[in-house]
Amino acid sequence: MEKRETTAYCLNALLKAGAEQAETVLYNTERTELNYENGEINLIRTTVDTKLQLSVIKQQKLGKIILNQVSPQAITQAIEEVMTITEGAKPDPAHAFAEAQPAQNFTKGATTPDLDLMYQRLKTFTQTVAAQFPQTFLRNIYLNFTRSNSSFRNSNGVDFTTQKGIYHVSATFSAQDGEASSSFNYTGYSTLDLNQELLEGGSLRLLLQNSSRELHPIPLSGKFTGEIILTPDCLEGFISSLLGISITDAPLITGTSIFKDQLNQLVTSPLFTLYSRPVSPEIASGYFFTSDGYAAQNSTIIEQGVLRTYLLSLYGSRKTGLPKAVNDGGAYVVAPGEESLNTMIKGVKRGILLTRFSGGRPNRNGDFSGVAKNSFYLEDGEIKHPLTETMIAGNLAALFRNITAVSQERVNFGHGIYPWIASTGVTISGQ
Amino acid sequence: MLTDLSQYTDLFSGYTELRYQENSGLSIGFLQGDNTTNAKGSSGGVCARVYQNGSWGFASSPDLTAEGIRFVITTATKNAAFLDQKEHKAGAPLPSSVYNAKQDYSTTKPRLTQNQLVEFMKELDQYIAARYPQVTSRWVSLNCSEQKKSLITSDGSSAYSLLPQSFIMVNLTVEKDGEPISLSEIYGGRGHFEDLFSHPEDLSPEIDQLVEHLMQKRDGIHAAAGLKTCILAPEMAGILAHEAIGHTTEADLVIGGSIAGSYLNKEVASPLVTMVDFAHTAFGETCPVPVQVDDEGTKAEDCVLIEGGILKGFMHNKESADRFGVSPTGNARANSYVDEPLIRMRNTAILPGNDDLAEMIASVDDGYYLIRTNNGQADATSEFMFGVTLGYEIKKGKLGRAIKDTTVSGVAFAMLKTVSMISKEFKWLSGGMCGKKQSISVGLGGPALKCELKIGGR
Numbered sequence: 001m002e003k004r005e006t007t008a009y010c011l012n013a014l015l016k017a018g019a020e021q022a023e024t025v026l027y028n029t030e031r032t033e034l035n036y037e038n039g040e041i042n043l044i045r046t047t048v049d050t051k052l053q054l055s056v057i058k059q060q061k062l063g064k065i066i067l068n069q070v071s072p073q074a075i076t077q078a079i080e081e082v083m084t085i086t087e088g089a090k091p092d093p094a095h096a097f098a099e100a101q102p103a104q105n106f107t108k109g110a111t112t113p114d115l116d117l118m119y120q121r122l123k124t125f126t127q128t129v130a131a132q133f134p135q136t137f138l139r140n141i142y143l144n145f146t147r148s149n150s151s152f153r154n155s156n157g158v159d160f161t162t163q164k165g166i167y168h169v170s171a172t173f174s175a176q177d178g179e180a181s182s183s184f185n186y187t188g189y190s191t192l193d194l195n196q197e198l199l200e201g202g203s204l205r206l207l208l209q210n211s212s213r214e215l216h217p218i219p220l221s222g223k224f225t226g227e228i229i230l231t232p233d234c235l236e237g238f239i240s241s242l243l244g245i246s247i248t249d250a251p252l253i254t255g256t257s258i259f260k261d262q263l264n265q266l267v268t269s270p271l272f273t274l275y276s277r278p279v280s281p282e283i284a285s286g287y288f289f290t291s292d293g294y295a296a297q298n299s300t301i302i303e304q305g306v307l308r309t310y311l312l313s314l315y316g317s318r319k320t321g322l323p324k325a326v327n328d329g330g331a332y333v334v335a336p337g338e339e340s341l342n343t344m345i346k347g348v349k350r351g352i353l354l355t356r357f358s359g360g361r362p363n364r365n366g367d368f369s370g371v372a373k374n375s376f377y378l379e380d381g382e383i384k385h386p387l388t389e390t391m392i393a394g395n396l397a398a399l400f401r402n403i404t405a406v407s408q409e410r411v412n413f414g415h416g417i418y419p420w421i422a423s424t425g426v427t428i429s430g431q
Numbered sequence: 432m433l434t435d436l437s438q439y440t441d442l443f444s445g446y447t448e449l450r451y452q453e454n455s456g457l458s459i460g461f462l463q464g465d466n467t468t469n470a471k472g473s474s475g476g477v478c479a480r481v482y483q484n485g486s487w488g489f490a491s492s493p494d495l496t497a498e499g500i501r502f503v504i505t506t507a508t509k510n511a512a513f514l515d516q517k518e519h520k521a522g523a524p525l526p527s528s529v530y531n532a533k534q535d536y537s538t539t540k541p542r543l544t545q546n547q548l549v550e551f552m553k554e555l556d557q558y559i560a561a562r563y564p565q566v567t568s569r570w571v572s573l574n575c576s577e578q579k580k581s582l583i584t585s586d587g588s589s590a591y592s593l594l595p596q597s598f599i600m601v602n603l604t605v606e607k608d609g610e611p612i613s614l615s616e617i618y619g620g621r622g623h624f625e626d627l628f629s630h631p632e633d634l635s636p637e638i639d640q641l642v643e644h645l646m647q648k649r650d651g652i653h654a655a656a657g658l659k660t661c662i663l664a665p666e667m668a669g670i671l672a673h674e675a676i677g678h679t680t681e682a683d684l685v686i687g688g689s690i691a692g693s694y695l696n697k698e699v700a701s702p703l704v705t706m707v708d709f710a711h712t713a714f715g716e717t718c719p720v721p722v723q724v725d726d727e728g729t730k731a732e733d734c735v736l737i738e739g740g741i742l743k744g745f746m747h748n749k750e751s752a753d754r755f756g757v758s759p760t761g762n763a764r765a766n767s768y769v770d771e772p773l774i775r776m777r778n779t780a781i782l783p784g785n786d787d788l789a790e791m792i793a794s795v796d797d798g799y800y801l802i803r804t805n806n807g808q809a810d811a812t813s814e815f816m817f818g819v820t821l822g823y824e825i826k827k828g829k830l831g832r833a834i835k836d837t838t839v840s841g842v843a844f845a846m847l848k849t850v851s852m853i854s855k856e857f858k859w860l861s862g863g864m865c866g867k868k869q870s871i872s873v874g875l876g877g878p879a880l881k882c883e884l885k886i887g888g889r
Contacts, residue, residue: 037683038683041486041514042514043486043488043514043771044487044489044511044514045491046491047478047490047491047492047769048491049769062466062467066470067474068474068476081471084546085545085546086469087546088546088547089466090465091466094465137687140687174687181690184811253463254568254569254570255567256604256611258611359838360804360805360806360817360820360836363612363836364604365610365611367835370838371814371887389840389885391886392887393653393656393837427887429657431885
């Protein structure tokens with residue numbers, strides 16, 4: 001059966017089996033991947049996968065089953081099982097599936113990988129790095145092309161299909177000089193084509209340039225409250241952590257959100273504007289429909305410091321009585337600021353240029369702490385030296401409230417676009 | 432399930448591994464008393480990996496028919512040939528290693544239905560709701576998984592394994608001055624649900640203790656930042672063993688520049704410290720993640736990493752073992768059928784010592800007792816960090832106030848030299864996962880350690 005036929009068949013079979021509402025999603029994925037490890041391209045992978053997801057609501061009870069065998073016998077057994085586990089669930093009137101929307105077919109990217117071009121780009125990248133950054137050792141690189149197709153249907157009339165083809169590259173590296181070694185660093189990005197050399201995408205060139213400068217780091221002594229400049233690679237993690245404890249389902253349903261009752265109020269510095277743009281042409285990856293069955297739309301999450309939307313699913317919205325988000329978040333784009341990165345660095349009296357943060361999971365009140373990796377000490381407007389054994393601690397909400405500058409420069413990772421941001425009030429401690 | 436792969440060996444044209452794997456499981460969750468999650472799933476398929484003159488090819492498919500199996504073998508062979516033709520490495524043949532084994536950790540008890548498990552979890556949730564009204568938020572969940580594998584290699588190895596794991600996670604939050612403070616705990620480990628849990632009320636003492644810690648943490652203080660004398664509880668020592676030392680001694684990381692590469696047969700720790708990556712059995716008992724045969728068909732052997740403070744060895748797959756001129760240790764593991772085997776830890780632990788935990792705490796004048804962690808990361812330089820979600824200050828040999836969430840860090844091979852006491856008590860951490868390219872289950876364990884650590888705080 002074709003994908004749409006399979007989801008239609010499953011939908012009808014679930015309704016016939018007694019489901020009051022049903023949702024069926026079928027994904028097919030094929031990935032071609034080149035692996036480089038410790039000095040050589042050592043592996044080519046071709047992986048094929050299927051995922052069929054069947055969800056049922058009956059008498060306000062929810063059941064879900066996921067399988068990757070889609071023979072008629074496997075589907076029949078899965079339908080029987082999902083109906084049984086649904087019977088045993090506890091009722092919750094907030095369970096629901098998306099309302100009817102116009103049927104849509106979404107497409108993006110190539111249909112097949114160009115393996116010769118992938119090999120050529122990877123080979124050129126490793127040779128260029130060896131020539132231009134001789135102290136940098138490429139630990140591993142993964143270059144893949146993922147072709148994915150999906151069909152999403154539900155019993156309310158939702159009928160979406162998608163075809164996507166995306167290249168993704170990621171690299172882990174460190175610098176070495178005799179017995180001295182820098183901390184490893186990593187980055188990656190997504191792209192719709194391989195028209196440009198790998199080194200020119202995302203922040204690869206920038207981080208590789210910095211890598212050899214991270215050799216021979218020096219620990220700080222003592223403890224002080226200082227300023228911090230977050231790089232684009234680092235900023236993404238801080239944004240995801242902040243949103244995860246403040247505007248998603250779980251913290252809002254349980255009432256533990258630090259942004260509870262703060263819709264349309266100032267929650268960060270007015271210098272900070274954050275979008276989620278899963279269907280923007282500037283985002284190579286992204287997604288076309290939400291996990292609960294709505295066609296995804298771009299949104300403004302924080303506008304000049306004012307919280308414009310929560311990231312609630314349909315369930316979260318029904319549970320809290322607050323509006324449902326128009327997307328699932330992710331694909332974050334931070335608006336550029338007015339200062340150059342150089343000017344921002346010149347403005348720092350004492351602090352850190354934080355390139356990578358290796359930290360514990362932040363608490364629900366936003367407190368975080370961790371180690372500043374691949375980072376540099378800033379004093380009197382200058383980059384002084386690379387750091388080792390230096391810890392930082394602060395609070396996520398305070399960090400975003402205390403933003404003092406956002407850079408004009410940004411990095412497009414294909415899955416998000418981020419500038420450098422400067423903030424204050426972080427505890428920095430060394431030996 | 433597909434257990435007999437021997438009929439497909441005629442399709443092998445060189446060094447080839449053919450593996451069938453199915454990962455299945457269920458999850459049930461209650462958020463604030465509502466049954467938000469009630470799901471089950473499975474993902475299975477077949478994969479092949481082929482080695483040709485130093486180049487590897489891999490392919491996988493969920494198609495379990497003869498056609499699907501032929502596809503993965505021929506595609507993996509084609510991929511290896513493509514790379515060989517481009518790279519011309521002229522690599523030597525891999526060392527041969529033949530072993531045949533079967534391991535099945537299934538329960539012999541009658542299995543509960545998912546609906547019965549929903550009732551169990553509901554009862555557990557209701558116990559917390561009724562007994563602890565001061566808990567403002569609760570998330571109670573159950574995750575049961577089963578990993579089935581069949582492997583055959585062109586060397587002649589064959590293996591079958593079935594590894595079930597079951598974990599109950601409880602995450603609780605209280606408030607103080609409008610601020611949420613949370614604490615979570617994972618119960619369970621290797622085995623089907625029926626072998627690990629009988630009645631919801633059996634967990635009451637653990638839940639009571641969790642809430643007691645949470646109430647202490649609610650009134651807790653920020654740790655004072657800086658280098659401190661710490662007692663790491665056994666769970667923390669386990670993550671130290673894995674993150675800070677274990678990763679640096681994986682042979683692929685050693686080749687990639689890990690600092691451990693230059694420390695072989697040198698003193699890297701206090702003479703009190705011995706650390707082993709156990710294959711399947713430790714202290715006469717089965718480990719949390721037992722591996723008899725790895726996914727290259729090599730017999731899994733214990734790997735002594737540190738003995739009496741001296742770095743003794745690294746963890747290997749066939750290729751790295753050949754490069755280092757040693758025998759493979761059976762550390763090549765893959766998490767699912769779409770994954771190729773990588774050098775991974777199995778059950779990494781610091782061995783227990785002769786000290787008593789209470790005496791260790793009593794020996795600290797000003798420091799911290801660190802009990803629970805929620806994540807960790809390490810570097811090839813052996814600099815590590817891990818999050819601390821539960822700990823207490825130690826003042827003049829006595830436990831004091833609880834501390835808020837923090838992070839500890841250090842340089843492992845320097846910090847291990849500060850270890851001055853090791854407890855007799857030993858514990859495996861529940862639910863250990865490692866995220867090196869593929870997320871995979873690992874066992875991590877240890878005794879309590881007295882050491883010097885940098886703590887992040889205010």
